[in-house]
Amino acid sequence: MRALALTLVTPLCLLAACSDDGGGGNNSSVTMTLGSIGSLTLPSDTTGTGTESTGTPTSTDATTDANTSEPVTSSADSGPAPKFDIGSPPDGGLPEPDTGCKKVDLLFVIDNSGSMADEQINLVNSFPDFVSEMQTQLSNTDSYHVGVISSDSNIYNGAGCQMHGGLINKTGGASSSNATCTPYASGKNWMSETDDLQTKFACAGQVGTGGDGNEQPMYAMLQAVQPQNNAPGACNDGFIRPDALLVVVLITDEEDDHEVQACQQLPQSGSPAEPGDWYNGLVVAKGNVETNIVVLSLIGPTNPMCPALDKCNGGITGAELSPRIVQFTELFTNGFIGQICAPSYKQFFSEAIGLIDEACENFMPPG
Numbered sequence: 001m002r003a004l005a006l007t008l009v010t011p012l013c014l015l016a017a018c019s020d021d022g023g024g025g026n027n028s029s030v031t032m033t034l035g036s037i038g039s040l041t042l043p044s045d046t047t048g049t050g051t052e053s054t055g056t057p058t059s060t061d062a063t064t065d066a067n068t069s070e071p072v073t074s075s076a077d078s079g080p081a082p083k084f085d086i087g088s089p090p091d092g093g094l095p096e097p098d099t100g101c102k103k104v105d106l107l108f109v110i111d112n113s114g115s116m117a118d119e120q121i122n123l124v125n126s127f128p129d130f131v132s133e134m135q136t137q138l139s140n141t142d143s144y145h146v147g148v149i150s151s152d153s154n155i156y157n158g159a160g161c162q163m164h165g166g167l168i169n170k171t172g173g174a175s176s177s178n179a180t181c182t183p184y185a186s187g188k189n190w191m192s193e194t195d196d197l198q199t200k201f202a203c204a205g206q207v208g209t210g211g212d213g214n215e216q217p218m219y220a221m222l223q224a225v226q227p228q229n230n231a232p233g234a235c236n237d238g239f240i241r242p243d244a245l246l247v248v249v250l251i252t253d254e255e256d257d258h259e260v261q262a263c264q265q266l267p268q269s270g271s272p273a274e275p276g277d278w279y280n281g282l283v284v285a286k287g288n289v290e291t292n293i294v295v296l297s298l299i300g301p302t303n304p305m306c307p308a309l310d311k312c313n314g315g316i317t318g319a320e321l322s323p324r325i326v327q328f329t330e331l332f333t334n335g336f337i338g339q340i341c342a343p344s345y346k347q348f349f350s351e352a353i354g355l356i357d358e359a360c361e362n363f364m365p366p367g
Contacts, residue, residue, distance in 0.1 A: 101363035103143040103244035104134075104356075109221045111252035112150040112211030115309060115316040117175035122345055123251055123298075124205045128198045130349035135193075137357045146191040147239050148204040149224050151252060152212035158182070161189060161235040164216065165223025168204040176208025190239045218256050218278045218328065219271035221248060225285040242366045245359055246286055250329075251298040253309055253319040253340050275328040287366045294334040294359050296352050298345060299325050306341035317341075334359045 110120060135141070148168040155162055156172030158180070167189040169182045181203035185194040191201065223229060225246075230236045240246070257270045271278070283290045300306045300319030307318035319340050329335040334355050338348035 100140050101138070101245040101360040102141055103145075103241055104138065104141055104247060104360070105145045105240055105244045106147070106247045106249065107221070107224060107239075108146075108148045108205065108249045109217045109224075109251065110148060110150055110205065110207050111215055111217060111254065112152065112154065112207045112209060113213050113215055113254065114174075114209045114211075115253055117209050117316070119251060119253060119298075119340055120175070120206050120208075122343075124202045126345035126349055127201050127205065129346055130353075131197055133350060133353050134356060137353050138360050141360065142193075143244070144193045145186075145239055145241070145244070146195075146197065146201065147189070147224070147236065148201070148207065149220050150207045150211055151215040151217040151220055154207065154211065156208070156210070158189075163223070163235070164220040165226070165229055166235040167224070167239060168207055171203065171207050173208040173210025175206070176210070177203045177206040178208075179203050186238070188237050188239070189235055214268040214270070215252060215254055215256060216269075216271040217250060217252050218325075221250070222278065222281045222285070225282065227285075240285070242287055245292055245294065245356075245363055247294045247296065247356060248282070249296045249298070250325065251340060252322070252325070253300060253306075255300070255320045255322040255324055257324055275324050275331065278328050279331040289364050289366075291333050291359060292363055293332060294336075294352075294356050295329050295332045296336050296338070296348075297322075297325055297329040298338050298340045298348065300341070301337050301339055302326060304339070306339055 108123075110116070110123070131144075131146075135144075149165055150157075150168065153163050154166065154168065156170060156176070157166055158169040161167060161169060169184075169189045170180045171177045181200060182189065184191050184200060186192050191197055191204075224236060225240050228234065230238065230240045232238075255270075257268075273281075279290075282293060282295075286292050299322040300309070302321055302323055305321065309315055309318040309320050326337060329337055336352050336355050338345070338352075342348065
């Protein structure tokens with residue numbers, strides 16, 4: 001299991017000790033084409049630097065020049081000194097800065113191919129403790145959205161959501177909950193803190209094993225966060241919020257790759273593009289603030305390794321090595337990798353809470 005990748009952030013300067021002159025930068029854009037994902041416009045950040053100035057209080061009384069005996073008046077006497085209204089601190093100190101995330105969007109990307117039955121049950125069993133511990137640690141967070149997608153265009157999903165990235169509202173097929181999971185309290189296709197999350201997630205999270213063997217979890221993830229799929233009336237209506245911390249949980253026992261030969265069958269394409277493109281696509285969807293994203297990947301890590309998944313001979317235990325998903329995850333400041341073949345995911349989620357807490361504390365509001 002990889003150690004947490006934490007970034008120390010310089011604390012905000014105290015209001016009485018420094019000032020920002022409002023210097024801005026020039027924004028330009030670069031367009032990147034990601035195969036069938038479409039074109040993404042990535043802003044290039046050319047930031048100007050401001051300057052700080054300090055001054056000393058001046059008296060409004062005239063003084064006398066020692067050489068001329070003429071009164072000399074400071075140029076600062078042309079008007080009253082500026083005043084800053086910083087409120088009345090209750091304890092006589094400076095007010096605390098308003099930091100931290102107030103909202104969290106949790107997106108679970110679950111492989112629904114034929115070898116994933118045990119892993120889905122493991123996830124469902126670990127979920128309640130994960131959410132409970134997260135809500136305890138993020139005590140100032142008052143709103144949660146929880147959504148589930150599969151690694152393909154789930155044919156069992158409800159009307160309007162049978163595409164890559166459509167939030168699960170109905171399951172079907174082998175090893176699934178085989179149920180309609182809605183209605184959720186939101187009236188949409190995502191759960192919130194007002195739902196019975198244990199029951200609702202157990203329905204949506206057990207998405208089944210009848211999915212396409214050509215898994216495309218990264219493509220599904222990117223589609224789930226696209227504005228058009230979160231627009232009013234769309235399948236994911238209102239799920240992704242610009243002012244929320246985004247936590248993506250990936251769970252798959254196979255690599256998302258471009259297999260030249262897949263068990264003597266047709267070649268498997270995997271998701272379009274490459275790990276760097278997946279990273280850029282997700283960052284763009286979150287307003288180009290990558291630290292507002294946490295990626296938790298339960299996969300076949302390169303070290304330590306899971307037992308090999310012999311999928312070409314019908315194997316259902318173990319996992320493929322997933323170096324491309326590892327690469328994607330490690331591009332993020334807040335990326336964390338665990339073993340999908342672990343007997344329980346509770347320890348993985350418990351260790352990930354600290355990373356989520358750190359990202360929440362350092363959350364940068366949009367704009």
